[in-house]
Amino acid sequence: MNTNNTFSFVSVTYVGILSILATIFCVTLVSLLFPRPVYSPLPPVFIEEQSLCEDSGGFWHEGFTPEDQGYCDTEYSIRVAFEEREARHKYLVFLTLSLLGIVLLVLGMVLKKLPTLFSSALLWTGGIVFLVATLGYWSDAHIWTRFAIVCIGLIFVIYGGYKKIQQ
Numbered sequence: 001m002n003t004n005n006t007f008s009f010v011s012v013t014y015v016g017i018l019s020i021l022a023t024i025f026c027v028t029l030v031s032l033l034f035p036r037p038v039y040s041p042l043p044p045v046f047i048e049e050q051s052l053c054e055d056s057g058g059f060w061h062e063g064f065t066p067e068d069q070g071y072c073d074t075e076y077s078i079r080v081a082f083e084e085r086e087a088r089h090k091y092l093v094f095l096t097l098s099l100l101g102i103v104l105l106v107l108g109m110v111l112k113k114l115p116t117l118f119s120s121a122l123l124w125t126g127g128i129v130f131l132v133a134t135l136g137y138w139s140d141a142h143i144w145t146r147f148a149i150v151c152i153g154l155i156f157v158i159y160g161g162y163k164k165i166q167q
Contacts, residue, residue, distance in 0.1 A: 011117055015117055015120045015124060016124070018117075019125045019128060022104075022125040023125055023128045023129055026097065026101075026104075026129050027097070027132055030100070031093075033096070034089060034092050034093055036089060037082060037085040037086050039079075039082045041075055041078065042074055042075055046072075047072040047074060048069070048072075050070070052072075053072035053073075053074070056074065057074075057076065057078070058072045058075070058076050058077070059072070059076035059077075060073075061073060090137055090140055091137065091140075093137070094133050094136060096133075097130070097133030098130055098133040098134070098149075100129055101125075101126045101128075101129035101131075101133060102126065102130065102152075103126070104122050104125050104129060105122075105123060105126030105127065105130070105156050107122050107126075108120070108121075108122030108124075109123065109160050109163045123160055126156075127157065130156075131153075134149050
């Protein structure tokens with residue numbers, strides 16, 4: 001039996017398991033620091049007049065036909081406020097996880113005294129955390145923000161691979 005292949009398999013398995021657990025730890029920690037906003041709907045109320053609707057924070061939708069008088073969306077202001085809080089939450093989680101991922105990537109590249117298994121696990125964890133952050137915010141990000149995210153990720157992956165090959 002070739003012990004080098006066994007050691008490599010065990011090492012890769014260890015790095016993979018450690019990276020996944022560390023990623024779960026990071027995501028859970030950020031979820032504890034920034035809890036998701038909760039949507040609290042109002043009890044259903046039927047308002048038939050546009051002025052009363054708008055005074056109560058609702059939004060009046062005009063009818064499509066002369067017989068259709070329209071309707072009041074009574075939860076409009078609550079929903080808009082919730083969507084703003086949710087967008088802010090996604091952005092904070094993205095920033096925190098991205099910075100954490102970058103810090104872990106840098107630590108994995110810089111800390112030479114760590115055993116190779118730990119530095120590899122730090123690199124993988126940083127990459128996975130950065131990926132989780134990006135995927136969570138990707139749909140809300142502007143196209144230039146997406147481009148910057150991809151550029152930053154590529155720079156760190158290429159540089160990290162270069163540094164690992166040099167070791």
